[in-house]
Amino acid sequence: MLNIEELKFDEKGLIPAIVVDTEAKQVLTLAYMNAESLKISMEEGRTCFFSRSRQELWRKGETSGNVQHIVSITADCDADALVVEVRKEGPACHTGAESCFFQPVYEGEAKPGFQYQDLMDMLQGRKDAPKEGSYTSYLFEKGRDKILKKVGEESTEVIISAKDDDRANTIYELGDLMYHAMVLMLDMGISLDDIKAEMASRHVIDHKVKQEKMK
Secondary structure, three states: OOOHHHOOOOOOOOEEEEEEEOOOOOEEEEEEEOHHHHHHHHHHOEOEEEEOOOOEEEEOOOOOOOOEEEEEEEEOOOOOOEEEEEEEOOOOOOOOOOOOOOOOOOOOOOOOOOOHHHHHHHHHHHHHOOOOOOHHHHHHHHOHHHHHHHHHHHHHHHHHHHHOOOHHHHHHHHHHHHHHHHHHHHHOOOOHHHHHHHHHHHHHHHHHHHHHHHO
């Protein structure tokens, strides 16, 4: 395991730190650390960076509450760059986006696989900057009642398809339901992390229920 003294900081005493969501494996941001901020990060288990614009240390989440809990810190082969894997509480970007990297520059033929967070980011974009002709923007414009009506309609479609034992159509209708549910989530300020945290807590409840049934 490397010591801080073995890392290669640049002429300004900084080293780039690529912050990655340990669960989604999504790059969240590129920040910089100096020896002091790196030491603080390791001691506190939370990301602390050095602001090049303000020329001062800053702890991620100290004002926003969007703290990043460090899982691991790994140096590259030259020891002049870091990958910091974190479990995040809230968005990484000051714009409210989950990642600072959300502006496409180029897309090759080999497109990345589907990610729920990518869809959430797109829906958020349609909410923040409505686009003419966009169904998503239309839903946000019409408001909560319209969104809830669609969630109810899609739930009914799922039930009908499943009752008819139509697997293909059930999959299709579940996709519609999940899409409208995600629109509702954004309308209510609910993130994927909120749902993950809720689901992660349920295995404890399920375990307790099983124990009660075994008595």
